[in-house]
Amino acid sequence: MPNSRVSDMDTTIVPDIAAALNWARARIEASDGRILLRHVLQCAAARLVAHPEVRLEVPEWEQFQVLVERRAAGEPIAYLTGEREFFGHVFMVTPAVLIPRHETELLVELALANFGDRRGVRVLDLGCGSGALAVTLARELPAPEVTAVDRSRDALLVAMANAARLRANVSFIQSDWFGALGSDRFHLIVSNPPYVMSDDPHLREGDVRFEPHVALASGPDGLDDLTAIAAQAPHHLEPDGWLFMEHGYHQAVQVRGLLTDAGFASIASYKDLSGIERVTGGQWLGRQLDDDRD
Numbered sequence: 001m002p003n004s005r006v007s008d009m010d011t012t013i014v015p016d017i018a019a020a021l022n023w024a025r026a027r028i029e030a031s032d033g034r035i036l037l038r039h040v041l042q043c044a045a046a047r048l049v050a051h052p053e054v055r056l057e058v059p060e061w062e063q064f065q066v067l068v069e070r071r072a073a074g075e076p077i078a079y080l081t082g083e084r085e086f087f088g089h090v091f092m093v094t095p096a097v098l099i100p101r102h103e104t105e106l107l108v109e110l111a112l113a114n115f116g117d118r119r120g121v122r123v124l125d126l127g128c129g130s131g132a133l134a135v136t137l138a139r140e141l142p143a144p145e146v147t148a149v150d151r152s153r154d155a156l157l158v159a160m161a162n163a164a165r166l167r168a169n170v171s172f173i174q175s176d177w178f179g180a181l182g183s184d185r186f187h188l189i190v191s192n193p194p195y196v197m198s199d200d201p202h203l204r205e206g207d208v209r210f211e212p213h214v215a216l217a218s219g220p221d222g223l224d225d226l227t228a229i230a231a232q233a234p235h236h237l238e239p240d241g242w243l244f245m246e247h248g249y250h251q252a253v254q255v256r257g258l259l260t261d262a263g264f265a266s267i268a269s270y271k272d273l274s275g276i277e278r279v280t281g282g283q284w285l286g287r288q289l290d291d292d293r294d
C-alpha cells in the first residue's frame, strides 16, 4: 500500500474500529466500509457500533486497506466479500458468475406460485451461474428434481459449492442451453439468460464492468439467447409445462412475441418490485410438437 494514496492518517499505526471506518469513509461509501470491516473481522454489525474503541490486528488492518482500495477502484462489494444474499440465503460468488440480483427473485415467486404445492416437479435452470435459482428452488419446492446447466465450468464449480453449502439436491450438467440434455423433459424451465444489448453503455459502468460479459451480453438487441431458449424449450417441456425467462426492462413485448412464435399458451409478463415487466412466461400445451411428429 503506497503511503502517497492515504493522506489523512499514518497507516502504519494500526487504528481502532472507529478510526478505520473514518479512514474508509474518505474513500468509499460509509455503508460499504462497514460491510468490508465486518467481513474482515467476521463480526455482526452491532459489534462495530458497540466497540468502536477495539484496535484492529495488523493483518486485519492490512486486509481492510486492500479491500477498501479495491472497492474505491470499482470492484463490486459481492466479489470482495465473496457472497451475496438471494431469497434469504447467502450464496458464494466469484467473478466467474453474475452477482445475484434482487429482481431475479421474481422467477422464484412465479415457480412457487405455479408449483409450490406439487411434489416431485422436474425443474431445469438454464444458465445457472452461482446456482441462486436452482438451489433456492431445490430448497423451496416440495421434493423437486432440479437440474441446473451452465456453459461455464467455473460457474458450475461455484454453483456446486453453493448447493453443497446450502444442502440443496441439484444435478449439474455442463451444457450450452439444451445442448447436452438429450431428450429430457421438465415441468418447469426457468432462466435468467444474458439479455443486455452488446453495445449497451451499461456494460462499461459500475459493478457490471467486473461481471462475466458472457453472462450479460446477447447480440445487438440482447435477444439472441432469449430467442434460442424460447425456440428450443418446447422440445424439453412436458405437456402443460411452464417456461419463465427474465429479460430487460424494454424486452417484454418481444419476448411475448418469441413465445407466441414457439406456440406457447397463457403468455404473460410479470412485474418486479420496481414495477418493470421483468419476467415473461408461457405454458406449453404439448399439442403442436405431437402434430409435427405425425
Ligand code: GLN
Pocket: 101, 192, 193, 194, 195, 196, 208, 215, 216, 217
Ligand atoms: N439485470 C442485469 C443488468 O442489467 C442483466 C442480467 C442478465 O443479463 N441476465 O445488469
